[in-house]
Amino acid sequence: MDADARQRILAAVRAVPAGEVAAYGEIARRAGLPGRARLAARVLADNDDPALPWHRVLRSDGRIAFPAGSAQYHEQCERLRTEGVRIEEGRVKATRPATSLDEQIWGP
């Protein structure tokens, strides 16, 4: 695989601040690789750096990518909770996704 692309993906992951999350696709985009979420996932799977905040990466729907109940699933939940991220039913309770159009345009 392209080592350069991998480095950019890792950089994008490291760029996610504690307490916040990003989707695989989002990471890929930030790495200049639109439409390559799967690659981002693969890179994380291969990664060995313990300092990498891989737990801040989720699916675009805000769900943990691992099967519920798995060890990794649990691990990720713990780490996120530690950073103050709210989680409910395996779904991340991230930034309130602005319900109405007015909110999206004018804010709260």
Added chain:
DNA sequence: GCGCTGACGCGAT
């Protein structure tokens, strides 16, 4: 080279 399998995503149903 071929088919299958994913730490994926998005629009349609």
Added chain:
DNA sequence: CATCGCGCCAGCG
């Protein structure tokens, strides 16, 4: 919501 279909693509038989 939950599912399906399709696009995407690196590994591994």
